[in-house]
Amino acid sequence: MSIEIVSEQRCHGGTQGIYQHASDATGGNMRFSVFVPPAAGDGKYPALYFLAGLTCTEETFIIKAGAQRLAAELGLVLVAPDTSPRDTGLDGATGDWEFGEGAGFYVDATQAPWSTRFNMHRYVAEELPALVEAHFPVDPSRRGIFGHSMGGHGALTLALRHPGRYRSVSAFAPIVSPAQVPWGRKAFPRYLGEDETTWRGWDATALVEDGHRFDGEILIDQGEADRFLEAQLQPERFASACRDARQALRLRMQAGYDHSYWFIQTFIDDHLRHHARALEG
Amino acid sequence: MSIEIVSEQRCHGGTQGIYQHASDATGGNMRFSVFVPPAAGDGKYPALYFLAGLTCTEETFIIKAGAQRLAAELGLVLVAPDTSPRDTGLDGATGDWEFGEGAGFYVDATQAPWSTRFNMHRYVAEELPALVEAHFPVDPSRRGIFGHSMGGHGALTLALRHPGRYRSVSAFAPIVSPAQVPWGRKAFPRYLGEDETTWRGWDATALVEDGHRFDGEILIDQGEADRFLEAQLQPERFASACRDARQALRLRMQAGYDHSYWFIQTFIDDHLRHHARALEG
Numbered sequence: 001m002s003i004e005i006v007s008e009q010r011c012h013g014g015t016q017g018i019y020q021h022a023s024d025a026t027g028g029n030m031r032f033s034v035f036v037p038p039a040a041g042d043g044k045y046p047a048l049y050f051l052a053g054l055t056c057t058e059e060t061f062i063i064k065a066g067a068q069r070l071a072a073e074l075g076l077v078l079v080a081p082d083t084s085p086r087d088t089g090l091d092g093a094t095g096d097w098e099f100g101e102g103a104g105f106y107v108d109a110t111q112a113p114w115s116t117r118f119n120m121h122r123y124v125a126e127e128l129p130a131l132v133e134a135h136f137p138v139d140p141s142r143r144g145i146f147g148h149s150m151g152g153h154g155a156l157t158l159a160l161r162h163p164g165r166y167r168s169v170s171a172f173a174p175i176v177s178p179a180q181v182p183w184g185r186k187a188f189p190r191y192l193g194e195d196e197t198t199w200r201g202w203d204a205t206a207l208v209e210d211g212h213r214f215d216g217e218i219l220i221d222q223g224e225a226d227r228f229l230e231a232q233l234q235p236e237r238f239a240s241a242c243r244d245a246r247q248a249l250r251l252r253m254q255a256g257y258d259h260s261y262w263f264i265q266t267f268i269d270d271h272l273r274h275h276a277r278a279l280e281g
Numbered sequence: 282m283s284i285e286i287v288s289e290q291r292c293h294g295g296t297q298g299i300y301q302h303a304s305d306a307t308g309g310n311m312r313f314s315v316f317v318p319p320a321a322g323d324g325k326y327p328a329l330y331f332l333a334g335l336t337c338t339e340e341t342f343i344i345k346a347g348a349q350r351l352a353a354e355l356g357l358v359l360v361a362p363d364t365s366p367r368d369t370g371l372d373g374a375t376g377d378w379e380f381g382e383g384a385g386f387y388v389d390a391t392q393a394p395w396s397t398r399f400n401m402h403r404y405v406a407e408e409l410p411a412l413v414e415a416h417f418p419v420d421p422s423r424r425g426i427f428g429h430s431m432g433g434h435g436a437l438t439l440a441l442r443h444p445g446r447y448r449s450v451s452a453f454a455p456i457v458s459p460a461q462v463p464w465g466r467k468a469f470p471r472y473l474g475e476d477e478t479t480w481r482g483w484d485a486t487a488l489v490e491d492g493h494r495f496d497g498e499i500l501i502d503q504g505e506a507d508r509f510l511e512a513q514l515q516p517e518r519f520a521s522a523c524r525d526a527r528q529a530l531r532l533r534m535q536a537g538y539d540h541s542y543w544f545i546q547t548f549i550d551d552h553l554r555h556h557a558r559a560l561e562g
Contacts, residue, residue, distance in 0.1 A: 010506065011543035066347040068546065225291065262292035265349070 001131055006031065012072035013038035016062060021131060025123035026085040027116055032128060033058045034136055035068050035078040046142035046167075046279035047077045047132055048272070051124065051151030051158075054183075055102045058082045061148075064261035067268050074276040077138050081128055083150070085117040099187050105178065106154030107202045109191040118191060121202075125158055125165070144168035144275040148264060149228070152220070153178055156204035156238075160212040168278035170219035170271045172264050173226055176238035177205040183232050208241040217248040219274045221267045223257030282412055287312065293353035294319035297343060302412060306404035307366035308397055313409060314339045315417055316349050316359040326358045327423035327448075327560035328413055329553075332405065332432030332439075335464075336383045339363045342429075345542035348549050355557040358419050362409055364432070366398040380468050386459065387435030388483045390472040399472060402483075406439055406446070425449035425556040429545060430509070431456055431464070433501070437485035437519075441493040449559035451500035451552045453545050454507055457519035458486040464513050489522040498529040500555045502548045504538030 006018040014037040023030040037045060048071075050061045061067070061080045071078050084104030090113050093100035104120035133140045145166045147155035152174020159169035178184025179199040188199050200206035222235050229235075235251055242249040257263040287299040295318040304311040318326060329352075331342045342348070342361045352359050365385030371394050374381035385401035414421045426447045428436035433455020440450035459465025460480040469480050481487035503516050510516075516532055523530040538544040 009539055009541055009543045010504075010537040010547070012547045016543050063345055063542075066350065066546070068543075069347065069550075223291075256291040258290055260290055262290045262297050262349075265347070266291070266293045269350075 001134055003135055012068045014072050025119045025127045028085050030082055031058045032081040033062045035071055037072040037075050043137045044139040045075050045077045045137060047079055047138040048144040048275050050080045051147030051154040052083050053149030053151050055097050056083050065268050066265040070269050070272045074272060079132055081124055088117045098183060105150060105187050107191050111193050114191050142167060142279045144279050146170040146271055148172040150175055157202055159214050160207040168275040169214055170274055173222050173233055173259055176235055177203050179203040181232045205237045205241045208245050208247055213247055216278055217250055220251045221254055223254050223263045225256055226259040228259055282415055284416055293349045295353050306400045306408045309366050311363055312339045313362040314343045316352055318353040318356050324418045325420040326356050326418060328358045328360055328419040329425040329556050331361045332428030332435040333364050334430030334432050336378050337364050346549050347546040351550050351553045355553060360413055362405055369398045379464055386431060386468050388472050392474050395472050423448060423560045425560050427451040427552055429453040434459055438483055440495050441488040449556040450495055451555050454503050454514055454540055457516055458484055460484040462513045486519045486522045489526050489528055494528055497559055498531055501532045502535055504535050504544045506537055507540040509540055
């Protein structure tokens with residue numbers, strides 16, 4: 001499990017790096033970014049994973065979210081993978097921003113030909129943490145996860161599928177029920193097949209309905225001026241399922257904010273503090 | 282003097298906008314960005330102008346510098362113009378990142394054909410402030426200016442050429458003596474002609490040597506791991522001129538930092554506070 005340094009640059013007293021490696025889960029080269037805060041104490045930090053949305057890469061969050069300043073202060077390592085395998089050469093994998101490269105949806109595909117490469121769930125849940133924990137000063141017992149839009153869906157489903165693996169979870173404008181909205185209903189048949197019962201394992205709302213829980217409060221921020229709110233996001237579906245299941249959820253509707261990283265950077269400090277509280281000590 | 286809204290988005294309780302307009306100074310359409318903090322008090326804010334470096338646009342600073350959070354708190358309007366006219370159609374204006382489009386050097390060109398369009402000094406010093414002060418809630422008596430690399434050169438020369446126009450000035454990794462380094466010695470003959478005596482009016486170090494002063498302390502941050510430090514930046518030239526002239530300067534060498542916006546975002550808060558102190562009330 002070796003990694004190659006693409007770049008490492010000083011930032012807020014720490015190091016912002018981009019790395020690449022040969023990935024088993026996705027059958028090709030993957031890139032990810034890591035911010036390591038200034039060295040302090042015993043040098044082991046919690047690792048907070050950020051999953052980005054459709055069309056994004058491992059660079060989007062680190063450039064646009066403004067997270068490093070407070071992460072340096074709080075002592076959080078920030079890890080951001082790419083959103084899918086790249087250069088897959090698969091017919092239909094490029095040219096549509098809602099499916100294929102840049103749109104991995106954090107599932108493990110079961111359908112040919114996607115199942116050979118599009119296994120972002122396994123990549124993010126298993127391969128990437130093993131790699132990060134081998135190469136960076138992080139404490140494997142203190143992981144958090146958050147994300148945006150498709151990546152918010154990824155964060156919620158990973159946290160719900162793997163009890164105990166993450167101490168904290170949050171999301172910005174997440175897709176909370178892909179099985180019920182156009183983005184998911186377009187991508188899931190190709191990745192997962194036509195049997196919709198198999199989709200429930202990749203749908204945060206269905207996971208809560210089916211008994212999965214996260215041991216802690218889930219934080220979600222959602223802009224009210226988000227153009228995807230009504231058709232694709234529908235956070236009330238998840239809120240309703242959490243209410244019925246007594247799953248702790250803090251859903252904050254933010255007046256005037258849209259789906260962009262201007263929205264994310266406005267509330268990033270709240271999310272970092274939410275995670276830091278759960279990841280302390 | 283009308284402007285067209287390209288986009289306006291909520292950010293940190295204020296508005297991050299991009300605008301375009303027909304420019305007299307540059308003979309074509311120009312874009313600029315404005316961040317307006319949350320409304321408060323009488324609604325008139327100081328305006329802080331940021332000039333970006335080679336290859337950048339009106340979007341670079343607003344996306345990469347992480348300035349809006351503290352600007353919202355301090356009540357600063359942030360204005361960032363593009364770095365040159367665009368779509369000029371002039372032979373030789375594109376294809377070279379060190380000259381022409383994206384490389385206006387904040388001068389008023391005197392040489393054909395560049396003098397028809399490449400008048401970024403007049404644009405930034407006169408046309409843009411008039412436009413901003415007509416359309417945004419800013420106080421014309423409270424302007425500050427800063428910039429990066431080529432834009433640091435722009436900020437220093439504008440502040441030194443126009444006493445009283447700016448209450449505060451600072452720079453990240455500025456070109457302090459373009460007449461003495463390869464970037465300037467390549468661009469200035471084409472914009473300004475072969476007579477090097479005319480270049481002194483566009484060279485911060487020469488301006489100080491020739492008696493120009495800024496009424497206040499100039500702040501400069503410079504990364505020691507900046508790959509352009511020795512050949513292109515040479516801040517000691519400016520420091521030496523300021524020392525001889527008793528011009529107040531605070532030059533901070535920052536160990537480990539390079540020329541990137543990771544460096545800028547690390548020290549942006551210090552610069553915003555430097556300007557806010559001078560721009561208060």
